[in-house]
Amino acid sequence: MDEALFLAIDEAVDQAVRAGGAELQSAGFHTSPHEYFSDAALRHLFMRLCRADVRTYRGGDPDVAWKILYAGRNVARRWEMDQVRLASTRKKKEHDEDIERDQSERRQLAISAQTFVLGTVVRALVEHVRAADPEIDGRLRAAVEARVVELDGGSDTDRAFIESTRNYLSYFTKVPEGD
Structure with missing residues (x-):
């Protein structure tokens, strides 16, 4: 096709x-x-x-345009690197928006790496604690639900936070039998 x-x-x-x-x-x-x-x-x-x-x-979506242009720039850089064109791989003068996007991508990558490592460590620790304390999962869920009650879930932000919190906790705890 x-x-x-x-x-x-x-x-x-x-x-x-x-x-x-x-x-x-x-x-x-x-x-x-x-x-x-x-x-x-x-x-x-x-x-x-x-x-x-x-x-x-006229009338276009600038976010879509920037995404396309940004993707094209990244492809061009990859081609330059593949061709080992040292003269053209030097840092080009960029617009503030491009610099900000690069910095944002680096921040997101760092946050993603940090989240992965923290998740791995916490899962290992919870597994270790679970061997000595089989009730740890219930206590962790109770702590989260206590925070949920405090928030009340009245706003969209509260509801999003509650959903993310419950999802994130489920990553570390076992689902109780019968659920």
Whole structure:
């Protein structure tokens, strides 16, 4: 299915080149007609993906646009690294938004690593304690439920916190028999 789509896109670009390529070259464009029409097709698809007006380029979703552009930048960096192009892998001047996204990704990665390690350690400790104290799971659940009562669950934030807390606790405790 994808192959048919790709062939159709290639054919559309080739057809556009046949129809208007000579006119483009005579107008003094510095790119080849294939590059020009491929770029036009890419811009059109980009606008559609961003839900923008494909003629005016207005009304698009900037979050979608940034995600696409950010993904493209990461692909380009990977290609540069694969090609060992040291001159082009130097740190490029970036926009504040790109720097912030990189920092955010690094923070999320650090939090994810920390959560994994803490979870692994706590599970091991709970398993160790459970051998000497079979009631530990019930006491941990009771402590969480006491906090739930304090929160009352009146707001969306409270409800999200309660759900996350219960889910996270279930990661460490055994489900009581009969549930």
